[in-house]
Amino acid sequence: MSFSRAVFFLLLLLVSSSPVYAIDSILIVRPSGHHFEQIVSGISDELAGELRYEDIVFDAKSTKSDLYAVIERYQPRAIVLMGNRQLKLFRGLQEDRPAISLPPSIAVAALFIDRVLAGSKNVTGILYEIPAVTSLVSLRSITAKNIKRVGVLYRHDMIDMIEENRRYCESEGIELVSVGISDSDANSTRKTKQALRKLADKSIDALWISNDSRLLTRDLITRSWMPFMTRFNKPVVVGVETLTKTQLNMGSLAVFPDHTGLGAQTAGKIFDLMDNRWKIEGETFEQPLSVIKHVNVKISQDRGIRFKESKLLQVDKVIR
């Protein structure tokens, strides 16, 4: 490397990392954990040089008063809330002190954000659940099979989520075939297994397992899902990486959030707020855009499912 080249890159590096003073700040309040750190990293990459941020980690003992204290201390233009506990603290703070005006807030990386924050003011966010259509379009593009009818088991309480997914799937020419069970039946391994068999009898091309923790308890996985899978020879799409483990014999494809991408999408919302003078317009919740895909070829081959080899280059991890 010549000296002039070295100096050039040094200057380039310095210019790109020059501090900017008197810039607005954002407060991030989150739990500890690798995924949350990845989201912060995604936010940080985007904000660099334009906005500063404070990253505050709350633990299980943190309270609404702690949240109010950090807001008071840092006086942020906007708050990013991660994790369900932080969302509940925020909602509680709004309910306890309706007279105070909290900065606009963006909720991410929490389950069913739209439900948790229903009725909360001055808040927007990005949903954490990956829509079925995102996962099923990925499945369709990598499999040699035609995917037209996809089964899903759901609890009656989740009907709104299923209907929204059904609409998105329809636009892609995929029919979501659903079988619902009550909350009480979801506690029964026998009734859950019966519902799965009923679903399998509906001529489906694949199964989508939604991330409903009540349907994915250890008991239900080992005593309902896994026995059902031994005779189910269609692709199964799951929303968590662990369900593609070969020994579980469940998911042939896992599609789950790309946390760095979620951070970048969050930063996009922060910039939208900044461009709108820190005011939220239309308190809506966006769908997540960026995903990670893992394919278990071993499970799929055992079920007689073939993948297009060239399309496997489009997934993040291939388990063989």
Next chain:
Amino acid sequence: MHCRFSTLFCPEAKKLCVSSFFTVFACLFFLSEPCRANSPPTLYIYNPSYTKAHAMQKKIGAICPSLEVHVYGKAKDFKKHVLSSAPDATISLPDVIKPYTVYKTLLEGQREQSQLESYYLVSLGNALSVSELSKKKIGVIDLLGRKAMRAFIRSLLGDVAIKRVGKAEDLLPLLNFNGADALFISDSDLTDLKEVTRLKLKVTRTDIRLGLPVVSYLKQSDRDVISDCVSRFDPVVNSYLRVEKWRKAL
């Protein structure tokens, strides 16, 4: 409750910046040519694609064992690495390489006998033309970062709002979930999109044509090894780079 990390431009950060200056300077000055004399030349590649970077890195690395190949899936990762350890050669879109003026173009990618490709507006519902885009949200793959990308797209499409995504595959959900009124994408991106989706896309071809990937280099002495590497690219690699063949830069 505890604070894990603070990114304010605090006195500590300034001290860090000063110490980083000397560290980086020392690294560049003392550890440059002599220490890298026996290292293979480095080649950094970025091109937006549905194909994953790690898969292409493995493939191109095998084709070009005399180069140290790194393929990046996002433009910002490419930029970060070019700035932190400047490669000896790059392959990327001309608009991505443009800010790094020390690089000279060695080869230009060609498709259908042109080194340019057409760009399209893709929407759902109504087709949109460039003249109808004022204040509309336009989805694009981020090539340059927020401010530079906004300036670049506005120079092409006028007064529009930009919605950036990091990966080509994120364009479809952006459009389907109403994150953008239209996408502004290349011919190659449109082909990939059509292969994946069955949404009723409304496609408008614009008059805008932008450059296909180019191979750039720093040192004259690396030209042959870089040219030799590119000449051995198979159709899979060239397809990933959206080119049919390479020609010497004029």
